[in-house]
Amino acid sequence: MFENLSERLDRSFKLLKGEGKITEINVAETLKDVRRALLDADVNYKVAKQFTDTVKEKALGQNVLTSVKPSQLMVKIVHDELATLMGGETAEINLQGNPSIILMSGLQGSGKTTFTGKLANMLKTKKGKKPLLVAADVYRPAAIQQLHVLGEQIGVPVYSEPENKNPVDIALNAIKEAKTKGNDLVIVDTAGRLAIDEQMMQEIAAIKKAIQPDETLFVVDAMTGQDAVNTAKEFNDRLDFNGVILTKLDGDTRGGAALSIRTVVDKPIKFVGTGEKMDAIDVFHPSRMADRILGMGDIVSLVERAQEQYDEEEAKRLQKKIAKNQFDFNDFIGQIQQIKKMGNLKELASMIPGVGKAMKDIDIDDNAFKNIEAIIYSMTQAERTNPEILNGSRRQRIAKGSGTTVQEVNKLIKQFDETRKMMRMMTAAKPGMKKLPNMKRR
Numbered sequence: 001m002f003e004n005l006s007e008r009l010d011r012s013f014k015l016l017k018g019e020g021k022i023t024e025i026n027v028a029e030t031l032k033d034v035r036r037a038l039l040d041a042d043v044n045y046k047v048a049k050q051f052t053d054t055v056k057e058k059a060l061g062q063n064v065l066t067s068v069k070p071s072q073l074m075v076k077i078v079h080d081e082l083a084t085l086m087g088g089e090t091a092e093i094n095l096q097g098n099p100s101i102i103l104m105s106g107l108q109g110s111g112k113t114t115f116t117g118k119l120a121n122m123l124k125t126k127k128g129k130k131p132l133l134v135a136a137d138v139y140r141p142a143a144i145q146q147l148h149v150l151g152e153q154i155g156v157p158v159y160s161e162p163e164n165k166n167p168v169d170i171a172l173n174a175i176k177e178a179k180t181k182g183n184d185l186v187i188v189d190t191a192g193r194l195a196i197d198e199q200m201m202q203e204i205a206a207i208k209k210a211i212q213p214d215e216t217l218f219v220v221d222a223m224t225g226q227d228a229v230n231t232a233k234e235f236n237d238r239l240d241f242n243g244v245i246l247t248k249l250d251g252d253t254r255g256g257a258a259l260s261i262r263t264v265v266d267k268p269i270k271f272v273g274t275g276e277k278m279d280a281i282d283v284f285h286p287s288r289m290a291d292r293i294l295g296m297g298d299i300v301s302l303v304e305r306a307q308e309q310y311d312e313e314e315a316k317r318l319q320k321k322i323a324k325n326q327f328d329f330n331d332f333i334g335q336i337q338q339i340k341k342m343g344n345l346k347e348l349a350s351m352i353p354g355v356g357k358a359m360k361d362i363d364i365d366d367n368a369f370k371n372i373e374a375i376i377y378s379m380t381q382a383e384r385t386n387p388e389i390l391n392g393s394r395r396q397r398i399a400k401g402s403g404t405t406v407q408e409v410n411k412l413i414k415q416f417d418e419t420r421k422m423m424r425m426m427t428a429a430k431p432g433m434k435k436l437p438n439m440k441r442r
Contacts, residue, residue, distance in 0.1 A: 034055070044264060079290050090285050095129070095185065103188050103204075106245075111248060113150070133157070138191065171207050174186060196234050216239055218236070247272075249274050
């Protein structure tokens with residue numbers, strides 16, 4: 001997401017390069033290009049105009065320091081305004097009720113049911129909550145079944161009454177069930193439609209009135225652009241929801257919804273969906289998203305993801321093995337599994353400053369580790385533990401077993417040896433490196 005917008009904005013800022021100062025003429029030319037870039041990204045026209053007007057006003061009021069170039073100052077102003085446009089501060093979710101109740105709303109096909117499962121999983125693992133999922137879509141049996149499958153996948157109970165066609169009763173009964181079973185969080189998945197209709201609005205308004213949720217969240221497909229913003233406005237007029245969830249941000253979307261929705265509905269984006277897996281959910285941070293739009297990466301989010309997979313005891317164990325030159329293929333495959341748990345590889349690369357832009361046209365397959373894993377899993381336990389015994393005949397057997405070539409096996413073993421040497425040198429030279437566990441994950 002945002003790749004085209006990032007590229008266009010970068011070109012816009014280049015118009016100011018070589019200029020000694022910001023003037024009304026050169027800033028007007030730059031912002032004309034910025035506005036076009038925003039409109040091409042499907043940003044609401046009024047929002048794009050208001051944005052560029054604000055940037056122009058701030059840019060012309062700035063004194064350019066001798067150590068700061070006009071183009072750099074413009075990037076800073078645009079960054080701050082982009083963050084403000086998307087909400088400024090990170091919006092927290094309200095979980096103060098006992099049980100806390102979250103009402104999920106949105107059109108059919110927006111990814112609402114899947115995200116309901118993702119949200120339950122995140123609040124369970126990161127906030128220590130005991131969620132109960134509620135299947136209140138009485139029109140689509142597949143939705144009830146889908147929620148049960150998701151609940152089983154993440155280890156969260158699901159309340160449903162397949163024969164009951166009254167979603168208000170189902171939701172109220174579920175809350176009673178939660179109080180009886182000790183669940184401190186109830187997430188109600190409601191029915192979606194292919195389009196907004198009066199019956200749908202009346203029904204979800206009735207559910208909200210009956211259960212008095214702590215949070216009402218509107219789930220919207222980011223790939224629908226301005227249609228998503230218009231739908232959000234209609235829902236908000238009737239429901240007065242607390243926040244927005246943008247799904248499918250990993251898809252081929254121009255990003256206009258993310259940039260427009262806060263201004264149009266005056267409600268914060270609270271979470272984003274970034275993939276199919278149940279842990280592909282992120283809290284929405286406006287400033288970090290502005291960083292990524294302007295090609296500055298998002299190191300904070302990358303570190304947070306690494307920390308979620310970081311096991312201190314495992315790091316200490318590896319530290320000792322590296323120091324004794326005993327790091328083996330079992331440890332190597334373990335590190336690969338940790339990296340894969342962090343998420344989509346191209347998305348992770350885009351969080352590193354400068355890398356996202358460089359890799360714009362490079363396709364990073366999530367199966368990039370497939371051959372490496374196949375080779376390692378084709379080794380015997382003795383070979384994984386003692387790579388030194390991997391002679392020619394063993395390498396031929398491993399190549400056949402993994403469906404690869406001897407050359408690929410040789411290349412992996414060579415890379416492994418070089419990695420092991422480098423890790424040992426780093427540990428020997430800087431004992432304090434053990435305080436930086438992420439270095440050992442490379």
